[in-house]
Amino acid sequence: MAETTPDQEAPLLEVRDVAVHFGGVKAVDGISMKLWPGRIYGVLGPNGSGKSTLLGAMTRLTPMTRGAFVFEGQDYTKKHARTIQHMGIARTFQTVRLLEDRTVRDNILLGTDSLGRETRKEAAARVDEVMERLGIQEVERMRPDELSYGMQRRVEFARAIISRPRLLLLDEPTAGMNTSEREEISAIMRQLLEEGVTQFIVEHDVQMMVDTCDYLYAMNFGKLIAEGTPTDVVRDPAVQEAYLGKGAGKHA
Amino acid sequence: MSTWYAMNVVLVQTTLTTLLLALSIQVPLRFGVFSFAGVGAFGIGGYGSAIAMVHLGWSTWPAVAFGAVVAGLVVFLLGLVVQRLTGLYMGMATIAFTLIVSVLAVNGGDLTGGAMGLYGALGEISVLQILLVVLLVVALLHLTELGGMGRRVDAVRDDPELANALGVDVVRYRQFSFLVSGLIGGLAGAITTLLRSTITPAEVNFHLVILALTAIVVGGSRSWVGALIGAVIFVWLPTWIGFLAEWERVAYGVIVAVAAIYLPLGVLGVAKDLWHRFRTREERARVAALAKES
Numbered sequence: 001m002a003e004t005t006p007d008q009e010a011p012l013l014e015v016r017d018v019a020v021h022f023g024g025v026k027a028v029d030g031i032s033m034k035l036w037p038g039r040i041y042g043v044l045g046p047n048g049s050g051k052s053t054l055l056g057a058m059t060r061l062t063p064m065t066r067g068a069f070v071f072e073g074q075d076y077t078k079k080h081a082r083t084i085q086h087m088g089i090a091r092t093f094q095t096v097r098l099l100e101d102r103t104v105r106d107n108i109l110l111g112t113d114s115l116g117r118e119t120r121k122e123a124a125a126r127v128d129e130v131m132e133r134l135g136i137q138e139v140e141r142m143r144p145d146e147l148s149y150g151m152q153r154r155v156e157f158a159r160a161i162i163s164r165p166r167l168l169l170l171d172e173p174t175a176g177m178n179t180s181e182r183e184e185i186s187a188i189m190r191q192l193l194e195e196g197v198t199q200f201i202v203e204h205d206v207q208m209m210v211d212t213c214d215y216l217y218a219m220n221f222g223k224l225i226a227e228g229t230p231t232d233v234v235r236d237p238a239v240q241e242a243y244l245g246k247g248a249g250k251h252a
Numbered sequence: 253m254s255t256w257y258a259m260n261v262v263l264v265q266t267t268l269t270t271l272l273l274a275l276s277i278q279v280p281l282r283f284g285v286f287s288f289a290g291v292g293a294f295g296i297g298g299y300g301s302a303i304a305m306v307h308l309g310w311s312t313w314p315a316v317a318f319g320a321v322v323a324g325l326v327v328f329l330l331g332l333v334v335q336r337l338t339g340l341y342m343g344m345a346t347i348a349f350t351l352i353v354s355v356l357a358v359n360g361g362d363l364t365g366g367a368m369g370l371y372g373a374l375g376e377i378s379v380l381q382i383l384l385v386v387l388l389v390v391a392l393l394h395l396t397e398l399g400g401m402g403r404r405v406d407a408v409r410d411d412p413e414l415a416n417a418l419g420v421d422v423v424r425y426r427q428f429s430f431l432v433s434g435l436i437g438g439l440a441g442a443i444t445t446l447l448r449s450t451i452t453p454a455e456v457n458f459h460l461v462i463l464a465l466t467a468i469v470v471g472g473s474r475s476w477v478g479a480l481i482g483a484v485i486f487v488w489l490p491t492w493i494g495f496l497a498e499w500e501r502v503a504y505g506v507i508v509a510v511a512a513i514y515l516p517l518g519v520l521g522v523a524k525d526l527w528h529r530f531r532t533r534e535e536r537a538r539v540a541a542l543a544k545e546s
Contacts, residue, residue: 059417085419097414099406101474106403113400114419120400139539141532148543159418 018067029222042213090165098144111159271483276437283429284409290437292350293323295456297438298445302373312375323438331430357453375446472520
């Protein structure tokens, strides 16, 4: 199973003592992580634990109080959010954020529109394959508001992967999906991993995380309360307490 | 030429200059910037070209270019100053800019002719020349509506944070929209002024904001086609509903109100929506059937 430091020379992304305080609220309070290439990482935590804020800071959309982010050896803490995509990091959002007046195909292509000519060409050639993989090829000419929520999430997912990011950040990728849809998305994540896309998922659905991730972190009140293999983290008493309150039994 | 053309040549000219004015307001709106600085640019372009002709003795098209470039630069600089404002505040600041242009014109002494305005700037401009200028502007704007550029502009307007996350430089796009708005507004003002040979401070006023905005609201705010539809409607409306006599203004008001309430994306928006529904009728039926099954 996964260990903390595999053989690679440098982590893909290093999170160094990152904190995001909103006034007196410590949404993220001193988080450090090392994400090594070729794995799916997950951050587990109840609502309000600071997971999404951490993702916001990671993509530099949320201002940070302190700390640093280093991607492939490059410190991008002070860089603007728009440069993140160019470095090879793509993300999805917790809520669906698609262009309402654009077709599914257009929304997906938007994922590479500000990248280099080669990437855009490749994306144009690959977009059909990506849509097929996500099961949205049939609706490529439709607009987001004509699709079900689960379909809209798939379009978001497609927009994030069309640029072939080296790191994919997913904010509750299966929220609002039914069990079979979740399994499909989980399978796509594993497949992407084989293609070399390291992933970082923020989610509160424990089962999905255990099934999908190689390595788990658990957060509560802005701090890491546990990390390790999914089974270890889920069994951790602190995690069980955070999720189910004191005296809870094993989570299924 | 035909008698129809001879009778309506002024309306044709006005349609084209109104289209330019409407575009100068529409461009920033397409980038999510609620700016009316295009109307101020109209004034700067008008005065700039008139000054170039009357005081500097320039010929027509260099004077037009001078007016448009000065207007473009001034509005671009204005954009740098007000770029942090959003929504209504941006609207207020840019309307104030337009009023300032008018006040400066009143107090400009011999340079602007004061409250009486500048006279004698009669340019030699044919309808064909205006048409060529408009075609060039529209062709360039059309490029910003196509492909990846069009998608990026839509993202900058509808979800700037998302646009940033996808690598789009939202701030630069919006600064650029000020420059383009100033250039097109300046062009509209310069051509209008040299056609009439005169410009007065009273012409650079709030009524132009209303004209441009109503043309876009009724025609459609997302594409130059909408601005064209709006310009045609509002320039030609008086000739179509002339029989209403004193009720004409009421009809005008009703049209604007109905469009604002029922056609949020204008006539063009409705047309596009119908086309989309027709084009995707099969897919939508399939998706609806799937939803019923589950």
